[in-house]
Amino acid sequence: CDPLACVTDCSRHGCNGGNLFGLSGVATTTLSDHLRRLRGQVEHVIIDLSGAADVLVALAIGLSDLTLIPVQGCVMDARGAIQVLDLIRYIENNARANINHAVFLTRVNPIVTTRAMRRVKLLLSENRIRLVDTPLVERTAFRELFEQGDTLSSLDPAKVSNLAKAQANAQAFANDVLMLLSPAGEEVRHGPFSSMCYRAGRTAEPVPARA
Numbered sequence: 001c002d003p004l005a006c007v008t009d010c011s012r013h014g015c016n017g018g019n020l021f022g023l024s025g026v027a028t029t030t031l032s033d034h035l036r037r038l039r040g041q042v043e044h045v046i047i048d049l050s051g052a053a054d055v056l057v058a059l060a061i062g063l064s065d066l067t068l069i070p071v072q073g074c075v076m077d078a079r080g081a082i083q084v085l086d087l088i089r090y091i092e093n094n095a096r097a098n099i100n101h102a103v104f105l106t107r108v109n110p111i112v113t114t115r116a117m118r119r120v121k122l123l124l125s126e127n128r129i130r131l132v133d134t135p136l137v138e139r140t141a142f143r144e145l146f147e148q149g150d151t152l153s154s155l156d157p158a159k160v161s162n163l164a165k166a167q168a169n170a171q172a173f174a175n176d177v178l179m180l181l182s183p184a185g186e187e188v189r190h191g192p193f194s195s196m197c198y199r200a201g202r203t204a205e206p207v208p209a210r211a
Contacts, residue, residue: 062193141166
């Protein structure tokens with residue numbers, strides 16, 4: 001759903017062994033139909049969004065089991081994330097439902113915690129915003145994913161520095177996300193719009209051939 005379509009390009013040209021594929025050109029009028037087509041065929045659907053607080057973003061948030069908002073280590077970026085969080089609160093108030101969401105820190109310095117990063121964490125804490133425990137650290141391997149179209153498992157450790165550390169960081173982050181999706185002993189909390197998307201009687205054609 002991001003107009004830049006970086007994730008789509010990565011999945012189309014990458015070496016992912018068929019485990020990942022992307023759909024581009026998704027719009028407000030087609031998002032629900034794509035989700036119905038994919039239901040029961042894939043384990044997880046990741047909707048990549050722009051940072052704009054528009055109708056498409058609001059719809060995707062309302063359809064999602066978990067919304068993740070990335071924040072880099074600066075207060076300006078954190079304030080931009082708070083705008084998205086305000087949109088989430090608006091949807092919650094009007095839909096009279098809770099939306100499962102959290103902020104995660106990205107491109108974190110692996111050596112030191114900067115003063116700016118401490119200020120970001122304080123700002124999030126003051127606004128009672130849930131934070132994913134594991135941040136994504138700034139690593140060459142993560143940049144290579146988009147530049148080469150590979151996955152962390154298909155990158156060559158002889159050509160990419162600290163690949164094992166990036167893999168461990170990504171695995172820890174993924175585990176945290178899965179815990180947020182389905183906490184121990186609890187059912188998955190679906191988005192408030194999902195019942196309208198998947199209600200009985202609404203069908204869709206099979207998923208088109210993968211690009």
